[in-house]
Amino acid sequence: MSADYPSMTTAEIRSKFLNFFEERGLKLYPSSSLVPDDPSLLLANAGMNQFKEYYQGKKTMKEIGAISCQKCVRTNDIDCIGEDGRHLSFFEMLGDFSFGGVSKQQACTWAFELITKEFKLPLDRLYFTVFTEDDETHDVWRSLGVAEDHISRLGEDDNFWAAGPTGPCGPCSEIYFDMGEEVGCGSPDCKPGCDCDRFLEFWNLVFTQYDRQEDGSMPELPHRNLDTGMGLERMAAIMQHKTANYDGDLMQHLIKLGEEISGKTYDADDYSGASRSLRIIADHSRAVDFMISDGILPGNEGREYVLRRLLRRAVFHGRLLGIEGAFLTKFIDEVNAQMGEAYPELLKNVALVKGIVASEEERFSTTLDNGRVYLDEALDALADGAVLSGDVAFKLHDTFGFPIDLTVEIAGAAGHDVDMDGFTACMEDQKARARANAKGDAWGSFNDVWVELSDKVAATEFDGYDNDVIEGAKVVALVCNGESVDSAAAGEDVEVVLDRTPFYAEMGGQQGDAGELSAEGVALTVSDTKNHNGLYAHVAHVAEGTLTVGATVTAALNAERRGFLRRNHTATHLLDAALKQVLGEHVSQAGSLVTPEHLRFDFTHFEALSSEQLKAVEDLVNQQIFASKPVVTRVMGIDEAKAAGAVALFGEKYGDVVRVVSV
Structure with a gap:
């Protein structure tokens, strides 16, 4: 078995992977935040999270594909971490993705080229698995020079990926590295898919091409998708001639x-x-x-x-x-x-x-000290050799944050076992309640009308910094009850999308503008404005007439209400600056609510403010308000803005050109 291949640092592997695919026309995307846009996800757990809307054909990518190195956290096996060399809570996932722009043949060819020519892994230590019925991928690997005895066919449990009972799905092909007989189980039948540590899966190519229906049928998606993932820590172990992620x-x-x-x-x-x-x-x-x-x-x-x-x-x-x-x-x-x-x-x-x-x-x-007092009292009440109840162990875990392994260790030292079945039952009850409260599914939020409209209708042009009224705005879409419609009549509630508008959509915690839309014989009262993928939706009630797609209207916002919103919005930035001055530069905005009547400002800090600190912050903000200094607005490039000291807010997304407000 060959062992002659170069060593690479984790940083070198990350860079080589991204550069390889960028040179071949795929667009490099930065890692998304661990706080996902998808409300069905607790944390970002895969590179494909930020590309879901492209998978179902709701949006179209201009480039042939995308690449990223995504920071991920997975929580379903926290208790396994440390007990083997593979499980991690945080990891980096290298991925390349395509939504009809890269064929299965090309995807496999590039993967093969990267690992054999760039990473220089020996072919005799590489093994490939394909879905039982996927002759196409099997034939591609054979055409690239992979020996038949290095390809395994596995069933649906191993080599068929599905988003859930319904939705996008398709066959996958995994690539394994033979870590050597010395870390294997010794069985002559040992091969990829075995539970031992000999064959390490480091790259999975998922060919998402079907859309499974409730009746079990699987029509083709609008285009064939490619979703690959290479675990960076696993690849680092291989490239550094180690056997575990931790090495x-x-x-x-x-x-x-x-x-x-x-x-x-x-x-x-x-x-x-x-x-x-x-x-x-x-x-x-x-x-x-x-x-x-x-x-x-x-x-x-x-x-x-x-x-x-x-x-x-x-x-x-x-x-x-x-x-x-x-x-x-x-x-x-x-x-x-x-x-x-x-x-x-x-x-x-x-x-x-x-x-x-x-x-x-x-x-x-x-907490540990308090939990220890409760545990000691519970143990003292037990007879010699009696078992500590699962209810007590669960209360220690749930109320005191006391880890179960610590409970087991302390109880064992005192001569008592812990009723782990009872503890597990309590944990399962808690999980069941959590699942019952969970909302949405992993793909449902990307099926709504706004994702589809955003791929067909140009983004709304906002022109509300200089104008309170715009005449001749064109109605480009109407949405009633979550459905795209051609018209809305008197008495109906409707969301109106215009090609341009003076209405500011709800962003950065600031409530959307209100006002009126009007045309000859038509009048609508706008109560709010929302931003859906760049489309500004005027939430309105049709008071008179019938509004149709293609009509032109006069859009007039409530200027007095906007003035109150602007003042309270500026006050949140004054608060941000004052908090940094009093508490330290680590303070950053974590959320806000700006209404015409009041504001709420959420910020990151590690303890409650004292009354003296609160007063100092209030005094600083009031000093600036009473000084009545001019508010200066400039439009500049994002890099120029950062160099000038502009503060980018957590959770906000910025384009190449930004509007900078200086107070």
Whole structure:
């Protein structure tokens, strides 16, 4: 078996992958935030998340395809992390995607070229799987020189991807690397798909070409899609001649830091004890850093709870290693040193991240102490050798944030087992309630009328900074009850899309404009304006006449209401600046609500403000208001704006040209 192939750092692998496909005409997209636009997702967990609307033909990509290196967090197997060399909570997913622009033949050819000519992996250690019925992909791999005994056909469970019971689906082909007999199970039948560690799957090419219906039929999608994913950490292990994700360069830097702080020694072959804890801290510290940098704060629900759980689990395993006092911010510094160049948001938000981590670590130390008191009382009440109930263990987990493995360890030291079946039953009840409350499906939000309209109708031209009234605006679309219609009559509620408008759509927390649309014999009252993929929808009631697509109207906004909105919007920026001055530059806007009557400003900080700090912030804002200084507006390029010190707000998306307001 050949072992002669070059070693590459994680950074070199990331760069080579992206450059390879960019040179072939695919467009490079930056990683999306871990906070996804898709309301059905808790966290970004795959590179394809930001391209869903293209898959179903709702939007059309101008280029032949896209590439990205997506930061991901997956939460379904947190308890497995550290117990093997593969599971991670945070990982990077390299992907190339196409929506009818790249054929299956071309996709496989490029994949083969990249891994054999650029990464120079030996062909005799590469194995390929295809869906049982997918002769087409099988024949492509054979034509590229892959031996028949290096291709396996697997069934639907392994090599057929589906979004769910219905929706986009299609066959996939996985590429494996033979890690060597020494890490295998020894069975003569060992091959890709075996549960042992010999064959490591590092790249999956999904050919999404069908749209499964409720009756089980699978008509073709409007075009054949390509969705590939290469796990960067897995590829790094291969390219660095290692056998596990944790043995690659990035993770080893973090594990070595853990060794220095704890005094413990890491054993790559030991999946228990200190080595397990060192893996968990290395993995979780990356996830924590990236999640907070993307605006997620510790909490008790949803993604906020995931963050808190990861953070506390890392602290707990520090305790198991014998680390006294706060330590996790040292790992944040190391993550930034290793990954800050590729992800500059880590360096930008370092003060915020370290402040929140330090505060949460201190708070959890108190939680551990309180939970220990409750646990000790419960153990003292048990007879010798009695089992601690699952209800008590669950309350420790749910109320005190006490990890179950810590409960098991302490109870065991006192001579008691824990009713894990009872604990698991309580956890399943909680999960069932969470699933019952979950809304939407993974693809439904991309099926609405606005996604389809945005691919057919040009984006609305906003001209409301200089004009309160625009005459001759053309009606380009009408939507009633979620359906595109040709007309709306008196008495009906309708969303009106114009080719240009003075109405500001709800953005940045500011409520949309209100006003009137009118034409001869037609009058509509607009109560709100919303932005759907660049289309400004005037939420209106038809008071008189019938409005039809293609008609022209006069659009007049309520100028007095707009004035109140503008003043309160500017006040949020004054608050932002004052909070930075009083609390520190780590403060950033995490959300806001701007109405004509009042404003709400959400911001990131790691503790409640004191009364003195509140007064200082109020005084600074009022000083600026009473100074009545002019508000200056300029239009400039995004890079020029950043160089001038303009503040970009979390969650907002900006084009190449931006409007900068200076106060």
